[in-house]
Amino acid sequence: MARLTMRDISHATGFSVFTVSRALSGGDGVSEQSREQILKAAQELGYVVNRAAQELRRANRDTVAVVTAGTSNSYYLDLMAGIQRALDPSAWTVIIGDVAVDGAYDARLEARIVQRLIESRTAGVISALTLQPEHTELLAKWDIPIVFVDSSPEAAHFPSITTNNHDASLMVGQHLAEHGYREWLFLVYPTKWSSRFGRESGLREAARLAGANLVVLETANDAASARTALAHHLDDSATSPHVLIAGNNPLLLGAMGLLRQRMIRIPEDMAVVAYDEFAWSALTDPPITVLNEHSEEVGRRAAMMLRGIIEEQEEAQRKGQSSSPRYLPEHQQQVPARLMLRGSCGCAAGSVLDGALVKSA
Amino acid sequence: MARLTMRDISHATGFSVFTVSRALSGGDGVSEQSREQILKAAQELGYVVNRAAQELRRANRDTVAVVTAGTSNSYYLDLMAGIQRALDPSAWTVIIGDVAVDGAYDARLEARIVQRLIESRTAGVISALTLQPEHTELLAKWDIPIVFVDSSPEAAHFPSITTNNHDASLMVGQHLAEHGYREWLFLVYPTKWSSRFGRESGLREAARLAGANLVVLETANDAASARTALAHHLDDSATSPHVLIAGNNPLLLGAMGLLRQRMIRIPEDMAVVAYDEFAWSALTDPPITVLNEHSEEVGRRAAMMLRGIIEEQEEAQRKGQSSSPRYLPEHQQQVPARLMLRGSCGCAAGSVLDGALVKSA
DNA sequence: ACCGCCAACCTAATCGTTTAGGTAAGGTGA
DNA sequence: TCACCTTACCTAAACGATTAGGTTGGCGGT
Numbered sequence: 001m002a003r004l005t006m007r008d009i010s011h012a013t014g015f016s017v018f019t020v021s022r023a024l025s026g027g028d029g030v031s032e033q034s035r036e037q038i039l040k041a042a043q044e045l046g047y048v049v050n051r052a053a054q055e056l057r058r059a060n061r062d063t064v065a066v067v068t069a070g071t072s073n074s075y076y077l078d079l080m081a082g083i084q085r086a087l088d089p090s091a092w093t094v095i096i097g098d099v100a101v102d103g104a105y106d107a108r109l110e111a112r113i114v115q116r117l118i119e120s121r122t123a124g125v126i127s128a129l130t131l132q133p134e135h136t137e138l139l140a141k142w143d144i145p146i147v148f149v150d151s152s153p154e155a156a157h158f159p160s161i162t163t164n165n166h167d168a169s170l171m172v173g174q175h176l177a178e179h180g181y182r183e184w185l186f187l188v189y190p191t192k193w194s195s196r197f198g199r200e201s202g203l204r205e206a207a208r209l210a211g212a213n214l215v216v217l218e219t220a221n222d223a224a225s226a227r228t229a230l231a232h233h234l235d236d237s238a239t240s241p242h243v244l245i246a247g248n249n250p251l252l253l254g255a256m257g258l259l260r261q262r263m264i265r266i267p268e269d270m271a272v273v274a275y276d277e278f279a280w281s282a283l284t285d286p287p288i289t290v291l292n293e294h295s296e297e298v299g300r301r302a303a304m305m306l307r308g309i310i311e312e313q314e315e316a317q318r319k320g321q322s323s324s325p326r327y328l329p330e331h332q333q334q335v336p337a338r339l340m341l342r343g344s345c346g347c348a349a350g351s352v353l354d355g356a357l358v359k360s361a
Numbered sequence: 362m363a364r365l366t367m368r369d370i371s372h373a374t375g376f377s378v379f380t381v382s383r384a385l386s387g388g389d390g391v392s393e394q395s396r397e398q399i400l401k402a403a404q405e406l407g408y409v410v411n412r413a414a415q416e417l418r419r420a421n422r423d424t425v426a427v428v429t430a431g432t433s434n435s436y437y438l439d440l441m442a443g444i445q446r447a448l449d450p451s452a453w454t455v456i457i458g459d460v461a462v463d464g465a466y467d468a469r470l471e472a473r474i475v476q477r478l479i480e481s482r483t484a485g486v487i488s489a490l491t492l493q494p495e496h497t498e499l500l501a502k503w504d505i506p507i508v509f510v511d512s513s514p515e516a517a518h519f520p521s522i523t524t525n526n527h528d529a530s531l532m533v534g535q536h537l538a539e540h541g542y543r544e545w546l547f548l549v550y551p552t553k554w555s556s557r558f559g560r561e562s563g564l565r566e567a568a569r570l571a572g573a574n575l576v577v578l579e580t581a582n583d584a585a586s587a588r589t590a591l592a593h594h595l596d597d598s599a600t601s602p603h604v605l606i607a608g609n610n611p612l613l614l615g616a617m618g619l620l621r622q623r624m625i626r627i628p629e630d631m632a633v634v635a636y637d638e639f640a641w642s643a644l645t646d647p648p649i650t651v652l653n654e655h656s657e658e659v660g661r662r663a664a665m666m667l668r669g670i671i672e673e674q675e676e677a678q679r680k681g682q683s684s685s686p687r688y689l690p691e692h693q694q695q696v697p698a699r700l701m702l703r704g705s706c707g708c709a710a711g712s713v714l715d716g717a718l719v720k721s722a
Numbered sequence: 723a724c725c726g727c728c729a730a731c732c733t734a735a736t737c738g739t740t741t742a743g744g745t746a747a748g749g750t751g752a
Numbered sequence: 753t754c755a756c757c758t759t760a761c762c763t764a765a766a767c768g769a770t771t772a773g774g775t776t777g778g779c780g781g782t
Contacts, residue, residue, distance in 0.1 A: 051480035053738035119412035285646030414768035
């Protein structure tokens with residue numbers, strides 16, 4: 001049946017296009033009776049407004065985008081849940097831009113997605129990775145606010161919600177030291193995901209304090225690469241690590257596959273701890289001790305912050321002031337993490353974290 | 362800096378808006394020299410085309426939407442990967458519409474998302490669940506083609522890529538019979554996901570042939586509900602099942618949590634098999650025997666089919682023929698599944714499936 | 723010199739909404 | 753009666769791109 005427009009509703013009801021528009025979008029200037037008549041006709045004809053035309057004419061946008069790299073990391077699922085919860089779906093549309101192909105970050109794809117977001121004049125962006133400087137600049141030029149989650153670009157004034165990775169990693173390291181481990185192997189993703197910095201520095205400090213030896217092994221951010229990297233490392237190095245620290249979920253998965261294949265027992269032969277809680281963590285063999293970022297809380301806060309920035313921006317624009325988003329110092333927040341002690345680190349079960357007690361399943 | 366338009370580029374270069382448009386979109390009628398000049402100016406000024414205006418004017422759309430319910434099911438991640446692979450990202454944009462809130466299907470959200478897809482005049486839809494009839498009708502009215510994956514609506518003429526769930530389930534059942542299990546418990550999600558039908562009928566037939574007793578326990582499609590439902594069932598029923606068949610991943614997760622808590626040993630006290638492969642399946646305690654749907658292949662095929670339908674539709678429209686999509690019998694395809702035998706069913710490792718041999722990790 | 727053709731470019735209409743700026747009818751108060 | 757509101761509605765001008773249908777100027781062929 002194709003192309004039904006307001007003009008068709010206008011003809012069907014005898015009202016002008018203006019009145020139809022007002023009736024459908026809920027503005028005033030239309031009597032209750034006429035509105036009902038128009039809504040009924042639109043419903044019957046199956047009319048749906050053309051968003052391209054609407055957005056072209058309207059000033060304010062209502063779509064925010066979440067930029068991630070590799071949604072296979074279950075961390076992102078919780079993040080998204082938090083974001084969705086903070087943005088009323090009847091008022092906002094959330095879209096996801098995944099800048100990874102086959103699970104691996106792709107620079108050209110990042111460029112295309114940023115381009116695409118500007119093309120559709122997105123109201124705001126939540127980014128789970130450090131974007132390339134030219135892209136943050138381009139978004140800034142178009143007055144599109146960005147909130148970074150668990151990452152923040154070098155240009156330091158951008159809003160961000162990050163986990164306090166340094167302190168959390170320090171806590172992890174202290175726990176490992178208590179177990180008596182001296183040789184630590186940190187299997188980690190590249191610095192594009194800037195949570196790397198805090199995690200590494202915290203572990204370094206803990207290792208220094210405990211007199212342990214920390215080896216950092218960098219790998220691409222997917223399970224297969226992690227497995228290969230770890231295999232080569234174990235083959236090449238003389239000493240075997242006492243404990244393996246997996247930088248995130250895909251890396252843990254790759255490492256666990258290798259350890260199982262090589263019949264390396266956990267934690268007897270090598271202890272394991274990992275970053276980021278995941279659904280199956282308590283049901284693996286053995287259950288995995290995990291540093292739990294509150295990614296849902298991170299998502300919730302990021303979305304609320306972004307919403308606030310957008311609203312303030314719109315208000316300023318109405319008043320004829322600058323239309324660029326205003327970033328304030330309080331737009332940089334940190335949320336604490338908790339350590340979930342399970343079998344893989346050498347513990348039995350039940351545990352301390354930031355002062356709170358956690359039972360494992 | 363706000364609102365940069367083609368007119369600005371036009372003023373900056375001295376060319377008309379027409380020439381700027383042609384230069385940027387790669388059409389002819391522009392000399393190579395002028396084009397370079399225009400591209401350079403656009404680049405320097407940071408101009409990005411306004412997609413709303415572009416889509417309003419243009420006939421053809423280039424966005425396809427994937428409708429899912431609860432992306433926490435890792436099945437969807439593979440599905441998405443397959444879809445992405447089949448749709449060249451420089452030509453197509455793929456968006457995800459998740460019709461679940463907090464992991465549970467939400468009817469009102471489905472209505473909103475369908476509305477939203479029509480508003481933006483989406484080129485086509487891939488749906489992972491049976492949509493409400495009024496919604497398939499509305500999409501049909503707007504000539505938006507739909508391909509269903511692992512589900513198909515009652516109106517039977519729609520394109521669909523489904524796993525051959527009946528035959529696959531029959532295979533599962535036969536395997537369970539070989540282990541000698543007589544009491545089967547099928548923990549399963551509602552029929553809104555229509556893969557339920559084939560899975561249940563295959564198990565029923567297998568149970569009949571083997572003289573086993575099949576109990577079907579329906580639960581909402583998330584881990585927490587599954588856990589509660591299973592707990593009540595085990596408490597209430599006199600006989601304990603020999604084997605638990607989990608209808609999908611979240612249900613398996615819920616069930617495994619309960620079995621571990623109650624110290625029910627797998628497979629000694631109760632065997633477990635599940636539908637849908639997942640990343641951690643070989644690393645749980647014990648490794649889980651799984652019926653592996655080739656969800657990436659399903660996604661790939663669905664995307665290719667949808668693309669074909671859209672292209673045919675556009676061609677017909679150019680010729681002035683009907684603009685509604687043409688659905689053919691060959692648009693209904695089935696892909697086979699494979700059974701991945703691991704420890705949880707009572708096997709040791711390594712296995713048959715559809716004639717192919719599979720090693721478990 | 724003349725004609726025709728092509729490349730390169732322009733003007734202006736158009737897509738489907740929203741909205742600024744009207745108007746006409748009816749009510750109200752002095 | 754008149755001036756003045758208010759309500760309910762309309763006309764017409766945007767929004768920023770694409771594109772049908774011109775208009776040039778230059779070149780080649782005869």
